[in-house]
Amino acid sequence: MAFAGAWPRSRIYGLFQGTRVEVQVLPGGIGSASALKLAYSSYQKASRVLAAVAYALAADHGVEGELLGVAAGRSTSYLAEPEYFPEVAARAWRWAPEMREVAEALEASDLPAELAQAAELVMGHWGTTAEQTWGIGGALAALRCEETRDVDGPAGRFKPDDRRE
Numbered sequence: 001m002a003f004a005g006a007w008p009r010s011r012i013y014g015l016f017q018g019t020r021v022e023v024q025v026l027p028g029g030i031g032s033a034s035a036l037k038l039a040y041s042s043y044q045k046a047s048r049v050l051a052a053v054a055y056a057l058a059a060d061h062g063v064e065g066e067l068l069g070v071a072a073g074r075s076t077s078y079l080a081e082p083e084y085f086p087e088v089a090a091r092a093w094r095w096a097p098e099m100r101e102v103a104e105a106l107e108a109s110d111l112p113a114e115l116a117q118a119a120e121l122v123m124g125h126w127g128t129t130a131e132q133t134w135g136i137g138g139a140l141a142a143l144r145c146e147e148t149r150d151v152d153g154p155a156g157r158f159k160p161d162d163r164r165e
Contacts, residue, residue: 043079050115053106060109082136089139092126099123 009025016023026032051071058067078084088095099120103113125143126132134142 040079046115047078053111053115056111057106057109060111085136085139086132086134089126089134089142090130090132092123092132093128093130096120096123 012025013023026036028035055064055067058064097120099116103116103120106113106116122143125145126139127142132139132142
């Protein structure tokens with residue numbers, strides 16, 4: 001259980017002494033425990049829903065075994081690799097149109113396409129060229145809506161003519 005706030009650590013730990021609850025006191029004051037919960041929930045729950053949708057699409061095409069094989073080769077969580085975020089940002093210019101194709105394939109299979117469409121939109125925050133050379137902080141800052149509001153349309157959304165092969 002994560003706590004943040006003005007209580008002394010000893011009081012927080014004392015509340016759960018003798019129980020099986022593991023206490024973690026967070027830096028950042030009131031609200032940081034809720035922020036941690038929401039941040040992890042956004043990743044964990046959305047990624048599980050995305051996994052189900054991806055599996056359904058693969059099953060529609062008879063390649064679910066191959067999809068599981070590809071996934072089994074992954075040993076860590078993407079969330080545990082923030083050093084990779086700048087590389088994702090640098091590839092967004094070509095990944096966003098791929099997400100549009102994913103959305104179209106999902107729709108053709110009568111599956112929900114909204115997560116793929118949202119991923120395309122979010123990738124638009126990173127721009128439409130491969131010239132980004134950000135570090136982790138720059139890649140994260142570019143995700144903020146005010147950073148890209150006027151880049152290539154609303155929220156930096158990719159336009160059809162930005163597609164690169």
